[in-house]
Amino acid sequence: MSYDFDLFVIGGGSGGVRCARIAAGLGAKVGIAEARFWGGTCVNVGCVPKKLMVMAAEYGNTAADASGFGWGIMPTEHNWQALIEAKNVEIGRLNSIYSRLLAGSGVAEFNAFARFTGPHTLDVGGQIVTAERIVIATGGKPAAPEFPGGEHCIISDDAFFLPERPKRVALLGGGYIAVEFAGVFAGLGSEVDLIMRQTLPLRGFDEDLRTGLAEALTANGVRLHGGSAVVKVTAEGAVKTIHLANGETIQADLVFAALGRTAAVGGLGLESAGVALNDKGAVAVGDLGVTNIAHIYAIGDVTDRLNLTPVAIAEGHSLAEALYGKGPRKWDLDRVATAVFSIPPLATVGLTEDEAATRGPVDIYVSRFTPMRHTLSGRVRKTMMKLVVDQASQRVVGAHMIGEDAPEIIQGLSIAINAGATKGDFDRTVGIHPTAAEEFVTMRTRTRVAGVLAAE
Numbered sequence: 067m068s069y070d071f072d073l074f075v076i077g078g079g080s081g082g083v084r085c086a087r088i089a090a091g092l093g094a095k096v097g098i099a100e101a102r103f104w105g106g107t108c109v110n111v112g113c114v115p116k117k118l119m120v121m122a123a124e125y126g127n128t129a130a131d132a133s134g135f136g137w138g139i140m141p142t143e144h145n146w147q148a149l150i151e152a153k154n155v156e157i158g159r160l161n162s163i164y165s166r167l168l169a170g171s172g173v174a175e176f177n178a179f180a181r182f183t184g185p186h187t188l189d190v191g192g193q194i195v196t197a198e199r200i201v202i203a204t205g206g207k208p209a210a211p212e213f214p215g216g217e218h219c220i221i222s223d224d225a226f227f228l229p230e231r232p233k234r235v236a237l238l239g240g241g242y243i244a245v246e247f248a249g250v251f252a253g254l255g256s257e258v259d260l261i262m263r264q265t266l267p268l269r270g271f272d273e274d275l276r277t278g279l280a281e282a283l284t285a286n287g288v289r290l291h292g293g294s295a296v297v298k299v300t301a302e303g304a305v306k307t308i309h310l311a312n313g314e315t316i317q318a319d320l321v322f323a324a325l326g327r328t329a330a331v332g333g334l335g336l337e338s339a340g341v342a343l344n345d346k347g348a349v350a351v352g353d354l355g356v357t358n359i360a361h362i363y364a365i366g367d368v369t370d371r372l373n374l375t376p377v378a379i380a381e382g383h384s385l386a387e388a389l390y391g392k393g394p395r396k397w398d399l400d401r402v403a404t405a406v407f408s409i410p411p412l413a414t415v416g417l418t419e420d421e422a423a424t425r426g427p428v429d430i431y432v433s434r435f436t437p438m439r440h441t442l443s444g445r446v447r448k449t450m451m452k453l454v455v456d457q458a459s460q461r462v463v464g465a466h467m468i469g470e471d472a473p474e475i476i477q478g479l480s481i482a483i484n485a486g487a488t489k490g491d492f493d494r495t496v497g498i499h500p501t502a503a504e505e506f507v508t509m510r511t512r513t514r515v516a517g518v519l520a521a522e
């Protein structure tokens with residue numbers, strides 16, 4: 067049977083676009099559909115605009131810090147509309163780059179919603195197209211709050227287009243999005259309450275990072291409400307009230323629910339193709355993203371595995387090469403570095419202390435210090451760096467940092483850690499002085515031993 071396309075990709079986010087472009091470059095006839103915006107969540111309502119907003123918040127902090135260095139400048143009231151307009155222009159530029167890249171690689175673009183009408187057939191905005199293989203790359207969407215009054219909350223998609231900056235913001239959740247926007251709003255001058263059901267933010271991250279982040283948030287003026295369950299949100303005029311299970315109430319002008327994301331599978335007609343979901347409601351996949359239907363694949367957040375843009379890109383690229391090239395490109399998805407753009411940011415690669423300790427004894431090296439800039443700025447902001455070293459092999463199995471430039475530093479270290487560097491390799495490396503990063507190669511005194519030996 068002949069099809070309209072060799073490969074059809076549903077979803078024009080980072081993963082889908084990469085998959086389509088690489089497949090087309092390898093000679094496949096490729097189509098791609100995107101109903102909302104090219105570049106997907108990351109470019110439009112995620113990583114990119116978020117980081118621009120974090121930068122805006124940090125400019126205010128930096129201006130305030132400059133007086134410690136002799137500059138007579140102090141930040142004035144922040145112009146929210148100017149930031150949003152400038153951000154929108156930049157995102158528009160990125161959208162058109164995505165679209166141009168696709169056109170340049172010969173991919174047929176459909177600005178429409180695509181849904182399955184059969185295993186090889188899609189209705190793309192009313193047009194029926196057929197494809198030998200289909201890739202689902204529709205990403206995720208913010209989870210809607212389930213408590214009464216959820217309609218009074220905004221989600222991250224809304225936060226990028228607020229007409230004005232609210233004076234009082236309550237963030238619900240203690241994950242990536244909540245802590246990043248806590249930094250944005252606090253840095254731009256809002257009062258911020260962060261309400262989370264754990265006692266510390268970022269469950270799953272190394273405990274020293276979580277503690278360091280809680281201290282940093284508090285130093286930035288964010289009020290933390292750990293161990294708090296939201297019962298309901300009520301609204302009276304413009305004022306919202308968050309009612310907690312312990313009886314406490316918190317008032318805010320804006321309630322921002324950042325309670326995780328779910329796979330975007332609604333309306334795709336997966337049942338028409340027989341594609342199965344897993345127990346999390348995400349598309350169930352095996353190696354290379356193959357679903358239970360041999361010619362249908364899924365990549366990125368719609369599979370709800372490691373929900374990070376570079377991972378979706380790696381999956382899309384690998385799949386295209388596996389199908390139309392010389393076999394899949396290999397990525398090591400066990401030790402993917404990740405960063406949280408809180409203020410200051412944090413970044414991590416490899417195992418946490420607790421994870422490593424379950425596998426055997428580990429040597430832990432921790433360094434906490436005031437970064438050079440803040441010796442003069444007077445700002446209360448600490449840097450923490452940590453290495454987790456497998457005692458038997460002396461391999462560095464985890465590196466964690468909170469502090470300025472943490473994502474830039476950990477990106478470099480992740481190469482060494484993925485290459486299997488030992489603590490001896492770190493120790494033999496001569497540092498760059500004066501930097502914060504040199505601390506990673508000068509930590510000589512073990513802070514503690516964790517794991518089996520420590521328990522004995």
Ligand code: NDP
Nearest residue numbers: 239240241242243244263269324325326327373405406407
């Ligand atoms: P996360 O999964 O990171 O965090 C969700 C938060 O909501 C957790 O603190 C969770 O608590 C809490 N939560 C979930 N359900 C409830 C509930 N019913 N009541 C109270 N609290 C609840 O989600 P985010 O929305 O912050 O981010 C989504 C994903 O997007 C991230 O996991 C990440 O993959 C990606 N992302 C990546 C970024 C980056 O790379 N810098 C930036 C932003 C997002 P608990 O811990 O108890 O489950």
